[in-house]
Amino acid sequence: xxxxxxFLSEKDIPEKWYNVQADLKVxxxxxxxxxxxxxxxxxxxxVFPMELIMQEVSQEKWIAIPDEVREAYKLxxxxxxHRAFNLEKELKTPARIYxxxxxxxxxxxHKLNTAIPQAYYNKKQGIKRLTTETGAGQWGSAIxxxxxxxxxxxxxxxVKVSYEQKPYRRILMQTWGATIFPSPTTRTNAGRAVLxxxxxxxxxxxxxxxxxxxxxxxSKDTRYCLGSVLNHVCLHQTIIGLETEKQLALAGEKTPxxxxxxxxxxxxxxxxxxxxxxxxxxxEDITFIGVEPTACPTLTKGPYRYDFGxxxxxxxxxxxxxxxxSFMPSGIHxxxxxxxxxxxxxxxxxxxxxxxxxxxxxxxxxxxxxMFAKTEGILPAPETSHAIRAAIDEAITCREQKKxxxxxxxxxxxxxxxxxxxxxYLKGDLQDIALDTRAIDEALCELPDL
Amino acid sequence: xxxxxxFLSEKDIPEKWYNVQADLKVxxxxxxxxxxxxxxxxxxxxVFPMELIMQEVSQEKWIAIPDEVREAYKLxxxxxxHRAFNLEKELKTPARIYxxxxxxxxxxxHKLNTAIPQAYYNKKQGIKRLTTETGAGQWGSAIxxxxxxxxxxxxxxxVKVSYEQKPYRRILMQTWGATIFPSPTTRTNAGRAVLxxxxxxxxxxxxxxxxxxxxxxxSKDTRYCLGSVLNHVCLHQTIIGLETEKQLALAGEKTPxxxxxxxxxxxxxxxxxxxxxxxxxxxEDITFIGVEPTACPTLTKGPYRYDFGxxxxxxxxxxxxxxxxSFMPSGIHxxxxxxxxxxxxxxxxxxxxxxxxxxxxxxxxxxxxxMFAKTEGILPAPETSHAIRAAIDEAITCREQKKxxxxxxxxxxxxxxxxxxxxxYLKGDLQDIALDTRAIDEALCELPDL
Numbered sequence: 063x064x065x066x067x068x069f070l071s072e073k074d075i076p077e078k079w080y081n082v083q084a085d086l087k088v089x090x091x092x093x094x095x096x097x098x099x100x101x102x103x104x105x106x107x108x109v110f111p112m113e114l115i116m117q118e119v120s121q122e123k124w125i126a127i128p129d130e131v132r133e134a135y136k137l138x139x140x141x142x143x144h145r146a147f148n149l150e151k152e153l154k155t156p157a158r159i160y161x162x163x164x165x166x167x168x169x170x171x172h173k174l175n176t177a178i179p180q181a182y183y184n185k186k187q188g189i190k191r192l193t194t195e196t197g198a199g200q201w202g203s204a205i206x207x208x209x210x211x212x213x214x215x216x217x218x219x220x221v222k223v224s225y226e227q228k229p230y231r232r233i234l235m236q237t238w239g240a241t242i243f244p245s246p247t248t249r250t251n252a253g254r255a256v257l258x259x260x261x262x263x264x265x266x267x268x269x270x271x272x273x274x275x276x277x278x279x280x281s282k283d284t285r286y287c288l289g290s291v292l293n294h295v296c297l298h299q300t301i302i303g304l305e306t307e308k309q310l311a312l313a314g315e316k317t318p319x320x321x322x323x324x325x326x327x328x329x330x331x332x333x334x335x336x337x338x339x340x341x342x343x344x345x346e347d348i349t350f351i352g353v354e355p356t357a358c359p360t361l362t363k364g365p366y367r368y369d370f371g372x373x374x375x376x377x378x379x380x381x382x383x384x385x386x387x388s389f390m391p392s393g394i395h396x397x398x399x400x401x402x403x404x405x406x407x408x409x410x411x412x413x414x415x416x417x418x419x420x421x422x423x424x425x426x427x428x429x430x431x432x433m434f435a436k437t438e439g440i441l442p443a444p445e446t447s448h449a450i451r452a453a454i455d456e457a458i459t460c461r462e463q464k465k466x467x468x469x470x471x472x473x474x475x476x477x478x479x480x481x482x483x484x485x486x487y488l489k490g491d492l493q494d495i496a497l498d499t500r501a502i503d504e505a506l507c508e509l510p511d512l
Numbered sequence: 513x514x515x516x517x518x519f520l521s522e523k524d525i526p527e528k529w530y531n532v533q534a535d536l537k538v539x540x541x542x543x544x545x546x547x548x549x550x551x552x553x554x555x556x557x558x559v560f561p562m563e564l565i566m567q568e569v570s571q572e573k574w575i576a577i578p579d580e581v582r583e584a585y586k587l588x589x590x591x592x593x594h595r596a597f598n599l600e601k602e603l604k605t606p607a608r609i610y611x612x613x614x615x616x617x618x619x620x621x622h623k624l625n626t627a628i629p630q631a632y633y634n635k636k637q638g639i640k641r642l643t644t645e646t647g648a649g650q651w652g653s654a655i656x657x658x659x660x661x662x663x664x665x666x667x668x669x670x671v672k673v674s675y676e677q678k679p680y681r682r683i684l685m686q687t688w689g690a691t692i693f694p695s696p697t698t699r700t701n702a703g704r705a706v707l708x709x710x711x712x713x714x715x716x717x718x719x720x721x722x723x724x725x726x727x728x729x730x731s732k733d734t735r736y737c738l739g740s741v742l743n744h745v746c747l748h749q750t751i752i753g754l755e756t757e758k759q760l761a762l763a764g765e766k767t768p769x770x771x772x773x774x775x776x777x778x779x780x781x782x783x784x785x786x787x788x789x790x791x792x793x794x795x796e797d798i799t800f801i802g803v804e805p806t807a808c809p810t811l812t813k814g815p816y817r818y819d820f821g822x823x824x825x826x827x828x829x830x831x832x833x834x835x836x837x838s839f840m841p842s843g844i845h846x847x848x849x850x851x852x853x854x855x856x857x858x859x860x861x862x863x864x865x866x867x868x869x870x871x872x873x874x875x876x877x878x879x880x881x882x883m884f885a886k887t888e889g890i891l892p893a894p895e896t897s898h899a900i901r902a903a904i905d906e907a908i909t910c911r912e913q914k915k916x917x918x919x920x921x922x923x924x925x926x927x928x929x930x931x932x933x934x935x936x937y938l939k940g941d942l943q944d945i946a947l948d949t950r951a952i953d954e955a956l957c958e959l960p961d962l
Contacts, residue, residue: 065522066586072515136516137598137889148587166616168889210886230680233931236938237885435687436660439587439618478928481683488686
């Protein structure tokens with residue numbers, strides 16, 4: 063019998079990140095200022111370090127990974143690719159299911175793949191302090207570990223309701239030395255304005271972003287950082303797909319027929335999918351499925367339009383699938399998938415028909431997560447459970463149609479800090495609320511007419 | 513630069529467990545009944561399945577690992593051996609520090625190494641249901657996963673105070689399908705007796721053991737299982753040391769100079785240490801250090817005597833280092849190390865002077881844990897932090913004495929479900945209470961005179 067786990071050695075950690083833009087015939091629509099005028103690298107300099115801005119706009123196909131970053135990656139990379147023999151047996155499927163296990167990172171998810179280079183480039187430019195926001199806490203954990211690794215201070219604005227409901231994530235960040243503020247705070251104009259209107263505000267990701275950006279642009283030697291959506295973030299995540307490609311070859315797989323990932327801002331799925339795009343363009347039989355919650359169906363129900371990245375309209379406008387920056391999804395447990403927009407690069411590939419998408423309510427996703435935990439042992443994050451649901455359904459289709467296919471999913475993170483959501487599921491307390499399409503229509507009315 | 517992680521392939525999973533008894537000149541003192549008369553395999557048959565009883569008394573040097581068990585081990589084994597380059601750099605030590613990462617198991621610790629074969633042998637004998645107790649929850653998690661893997665029912669009596677304070681561990685066990693009762697319950701005579709005296713009892717490990725054993729011996733097709741202390745448990749854990757030996761050879765290490773593990777009942781440390789005992793007996797320069805909390809200093813302060821394994825005196829008498837079965841250690845966060853006794857086999861090796869021991873208060877252990885989390889990324893369990901503290905101190909001694917040594921520690925588990933203890937530590941709320949030696953003296957008065 064073949065091995066359950068396919069490992070690479072540390073010298074197989076990719077030496078370059080892959081930029082899918084170089085292989086596309088269409089150009090990515092550029093980001094714009096709020097008034098619709100073009101935005102230049104200089105406009106972003108107060109927010110991000112120059113090397114990340116250059117990566118954001120680069121058209122080069124391959125971008126070298128600095129030695130210091132590869133060295134840091136070696137703590138946990140290359141991550142293993144597992145053959146899900148036990149899940150296949152449970153499903154009685156002829157499909158071969160593989161999962162790339164990004165949950166082995168110190169922070170427990172793929173987020174560290176970009177947190178490490180982001181901290182590194184800031185350090186290299188002489189920045190001393192990074193600010194960011196976190197909701198569910200996966201990104202906050204990753205950047206807390208990465209900043210202390212490179213000797214930077216880290217300030218995380220954590221949505222107040224998560225700060226109170228997810229103390230374990232907060233403690234993890236504090237153990238790594240980060241300073242965590244429950245947002246809204248009285249530290250920023252943005253926070254004070256919210257608290258003036260509603261002193262008991264529980265916060266939102268939009269407010270936390272505004273606070274973190276304001277802190278960065280008004281403080282000395284400080285920059286802001288973001289854990290998804292942007293081109294440079296998706297770029298850093300391509301090590302997932304590049305490693306997977308080598309591992310599949312070792313497993314004797316010629317073509318991964320189905321490639322699956324969950325989509326919030328789109329970075330783990332992009333990182334897995336993009337390196338395989340050239341092979342699809344050359345005619346290989348590859349289907350890409352980005353999986354989102356029906357409560358926030360950006361790729362499956364949203365239009366492809368210019369919109370702001372945040373509720374407060376502080377970010378540039380980006381062309382992407384969006385439900386409108388003021389759309390507020392219902393309180394599902396996969397907090398990392400509750401984003402109104404999506405990576406512009408992933409959106410372009412979906413718009414071009416190269417990548418597909420699918421949406422699921424949360425109960426069938428938890429069904430899949432529990433089956434996965436029982437067969438493969440790993441308790442997945444609620445976000446990741448969406449990818450698992452889609453993979454299981456593909457495998458069931460293979461069984462019904464008696465087709466052998468190879469299915470590859472990105473296991474983006476573990477759910478060790480999300481057990482309260484499993485408790486709610488096991489007790490039967492989770493509701494799959496019907497999507498309020500009027501709320502989307504209303505939010506879309508607020509989009510700029512570009 | 514050498515690799516950070518040394519992997520073996522799945523075919524390198526050992527085919528046999530190692531029984532150190534075969535290589536010792538002295539015989540292990542046999543277990544006795546409460547009245548001091550000899551105990552036979554038949555006496556244990558209502559409690560354990562026969563194959564485990566035979567392993568418990570076996571003098572064979574090698575015991576074959578069943579194919580079904582090796583197949584299940586492949587989900588996560590062989591576990592990686594890491595070279596702690598980042599920790600070494602932080603300590604500026606010439607020592608080479610290695611850690612065997614048992615935290616990668618589905619349940620997050622070494623406990624699954626024995627839960628899998630225990631579930632397997634019970635299943636093979638036609639047993640349908642397993643009962644056990646859990647305090648901190650590491651063992652309960654492991655057996656919950658292992659039982660469902662082999663189609664057994666699982667009932668866990670969880671100390672009530674942990675049930676209430678550690679909901680994440682409870683939910684993890686329930687996700688894998690186990691039934692969890694907060695102990696004391698009204699289900700058993702033992703539980704009812706406690707509740708009659710004290711209806712608000714928060715329970716203890718001793719009470720939970722009594723309930724689990726009573727349930728097993730009074731229910732149909734049911735047996736009891738234990739996660740540490742016993743010979744067969746230490747036997748199963750020897751895969752840790754056997755794999756480590758191969759991995760050290762791959763890393764070019766001839767002799768591991770210092771081998772370290774934390775000690776509660778002794779199983780993870782025994783599993784790491786025992787396979788290296790023959791090499792020490794042949795004269796190799798190996799020092800073994802079992803590390804315990806000063807709050808429960810069994811190996812460092814206890815006498816080597818016959819004592820019961822549980823407070824309620826339901827188990828056989830075993831010859832071991834003990835603080836007395838009625839000794840109640842203070843409420844340190846390393847719940848898994850709060851056991852009055854120790855593995856009889858490990859105790860014998862300590863008594864023979866082959867293996868050494870050391871004790872630490874909890875604050876210096878958390879200092880070490882945070883340094884480890886920052887440098888190596890992995891947040892250790894509070895139990896494991898004791899082994900890390902000792903390893904760091906050995907490495908500091910190497911720096912001071914300008915000696916190059918190889919130090920190997922067993923990273924027995926992660927602390928993802930123990931973050932409340934990190935919170936208390938970071939807030940400065942942890943106290944290192946001086947040991948109450950009078951309490952030990954009093955508890956020792958209750959030992960049988962054998």
